[in-house]
Amino acid sequence: MTIDERPRDVLRGLVMPVYLPTVAGTFGLALLVPVLPLYLTDAGLSLRVTSIVLASVGAGATLGGLPAGAAIARFGERRIMFVALGALAITAALLGVTDAAIALVALRLGTGMANIALRLSRQTYITRQVGPLVRGRAMSTLGGAFRMSLFVGPLLGGVLADTFGFTTTFAVAGAVTAVGVIAPLLSPDVIDEPPPVGSAPARPPIGLAATIRTHRRLLAMVAIVPMLTMAVREGRYVVVPLIGDDLGLSPTAVGALVTVGTTADLLLFPVAGFVMDRFGRLAAMIPSFGLMTIGLVILGAADTTTGAVVAGATMGIGNGLSSGTLLTLGSDLAPDEGPGPFLAAIAVIQDSGKIIGPLVVGFVGSAAGLGAASFVLAGLMVVVILWLVFVLGETSRRSTA
Incomplete structure (x- = not known):
């Protein structure tokens, strides 16, 4: 088995x-x-x-x-x-x-x-x-x-x-x-099993520099997804409280608005995993990223507390359904001979999005308003969706192959 x-x-x-x-x-x-x-x-x-x-x-x-x-x-x-x-x-x-x-x-x-x-x-x-x-x-x-x-x-x-x-x-x-x-x-490596009979022997591991050099084209191709996704996630944590403050919400109400998303993140991660394994990675990522896009558009156009709450809930559900998707995407594409260095390179690229997101909100918000910043974040999410569909495709099939 x-x-x-x-x-x-x-x-x-x-x-x-x-x-x-x-x-x-x-x-x-x-x-x-x-x-x-x-x-x-x-x-x-x-x-x-x-x-x-x-x-x-x-x-x-x-x-x-x-x-x-x-x-x-x-x-x-x-x-x-x-x-x-x-x-x-x-x-x-x-x-x-x-x-x-x-x-x-x-x-x-x-x-x-x-x-x-x-x-x-x-x-x-x-x-x-x-x-x-x-x-x-x-x-x-x-x-x-x-x-x-x-x-x-x-x-x-x-x-x-x-x-x-x-x-x-x-x-x-x-x-x-x-x-x-x-x-x-x-409990040591309890699920560490020998490879199935007849399988090819594992290739010896290679170092960091060799892994990046060998797989540089794949890294460049996949980098856009984790980087921009993290930029949108981090930008959301900045723009939601600021727009809530502009709408006159109290700090407690703003905190509750953020908590809506956090609660959805916590409750929906099993659904994300089931969908990825049963129907494919794109079946989880496209709807979840789509909901985040819709939520950001609603937030950018919101002029009432109700609109902000609907936007926060929509983004929270979308983000919760994306739990583990970036981790799985990297693992699907990681080479057998150097998964650690490959995943490390993706992690560094992904974490750069934590810098990009707040900067986007700051610069766009200062120049054109917080609503425009929310729309720009939604645009970045659309780029991610298009890149997944037309460039990367379904990664689970590659991993299985």
Whole structure:
């Protein structure tokens, strides 16, 4: 029996080596989302220095993506996972013992590098171990693990900081992350099976530079999808609160508007995985990206609170249905001899969209208004849809072949 014939067993087998470590690492980060800015302000750091410290995580992820891929290719994703979890735990706990700006920036850079290494190690593991007929569900559940932590973590972090103070909260974040190493230690690679009889032997792994050089045309072709999709997702997080503020919504109402999308993200990831595996990757991506486009158009034209709520709900449903789609897309196209470096290259390109999205909103919004910025984001999403249909096509068939 092949691994594709046992989807429930496969997902169950991924709980210990993949999902629990991911939840632990992401939850530790999520605890600090509302806490760290308050800690920096309380320490007397200026707004400019605070923003630099907070942005250092993204910079660390961008800088650490390719080295993480190279390390995975050389040492294996399991070892890198343990190193990443240890680094996340240490950097989180140490935040509470210093208020020196240089030290804080260094710690957050390390956090970003460790976080991308953890994500890539788990994505590479699924790519190697799970066949294409179950991969969509495996990847969407991985995306759901990220979303679950980010849904609960910030609220609990705020409660801990109010009750026990900043230092204790940082220590708890580090301890929670460190607990993530227990599950994979207790359950080694439980779904690691030998290749079927008669299958071709796996090619030896190749390094980062060789992988990028060999597959540079494929990387260039696929890059547009994760980059622009992430730009739209991040731009949405900027334009929704700003348009809500323009409509006169209170901060609580704006927060509720954002939460609508977050809740949909959390609830719909199983649907995304099922659709990808049953009907193909495009069957999940095109409708979900289409709903995000429609939501952005509604938001851009909204002049009432009702319009903003409808737009937020539509975008939230669309984004929830896209859970794990970018992870699955990269895994479908990743070469057998170098999945880690290939996925790392895509991750770096994808994370560049986190910079593009807010810049689009800022520049277009300043020049032509926030409604126009929302329309531009919708246009970027249309480009993604057209690129998927006419350039990339259905990637699950390539993976199966």
